[in-house]
Ligand code: HEC
């Protein structure tokens with residue numbers, strides 16, 4: 001291949017990359033503005049975003065920006081209901097939500113650890129293989145082998161407090177949390193409470 005051919009090829013690849021970059025959704029969140037705004041969040045989510053005194057309050061550190069924006073917007077509009085978060089999100093503007101999401105997403109998640117090895121082993125089966133008998137999909141297929149998720153659609157679920165995860169899976173199961181358009185409600189509906197407890201325990205130590 002001649003040198004000009006190589007150049008032409010490179011130019012085409014660069015052109016393609018520009019198109020891809022232009023198509024990727026631009027998020028304009030300002031990390032520093034988010035940090036200033038986040039002092040009120042620290043009481044429950046921790047100063048470093050790794051959770052507070054109550055394990056049913058989630059860690060936010062390292063979560064995907066788009067997912068945080070979607071959840072804060074859902075609390076604000078009431079499609080996801082929680083009395084503590086409704087009050088927190090009600091007064092936030094679109095820009096403030098984007099800044100807060102950029103900030104929490106930039107922090108480093110500190111993974112937890114499973115407290116019961118037995119339970120975590122059972123949970124690992126569900127996480128990696130689902131339950132063919134009852135039609136539960138493997139969690140790994142959307143949330144990834146290490147639970148890091150796939151932005152923008154599938155959130156990070158690794159290293160999270162087990163009691164928060166368990167609470168959310170029960171809320172999906174009963175359709176109390178249905179802001180995602182049914183993907184998780186359908187999966188959790190087929191899970192037993194024992195499977196929910198086990199997979200939550202396993203995910204706490206996954207990272
Ligand atoms: C008084 C305690 C409290 C404060 C203060 C608080 N939160 Fe929350 N937050 C919660 C609780 C509890 C949940 C779990 C809600 C549920 O169970 O659905 C939550 C959930 C969230 C979620 C969803 C996380 C996920 O993984 O889906 C986000 C995002 C969030 N909070 C952001 C914030 C931000 C940003 C602030 C500050 C502006 C804030 N929170 C302040 C208690 C609080």
Ligand code: HEC
Nearest residue numbers: 137138139141142153154155157165168179180183184199
């Ligand atoms: C088909 C894809 C898919 C599969 C399979 C899947 N999930 Fe999800 N999961 C999602 C999506 C999408 C969301 C975001 C829901 C929303 O926006 O409210 C989610 C959200 C969650 C959340 C909420 C995270 C948070 O921070 O609040 C948990 C917990 C969860 N999934 C656990 C599981 C478990 C456990 C399994 C396996 C039994 C599983 N998921 C299988 C797509 C999937």
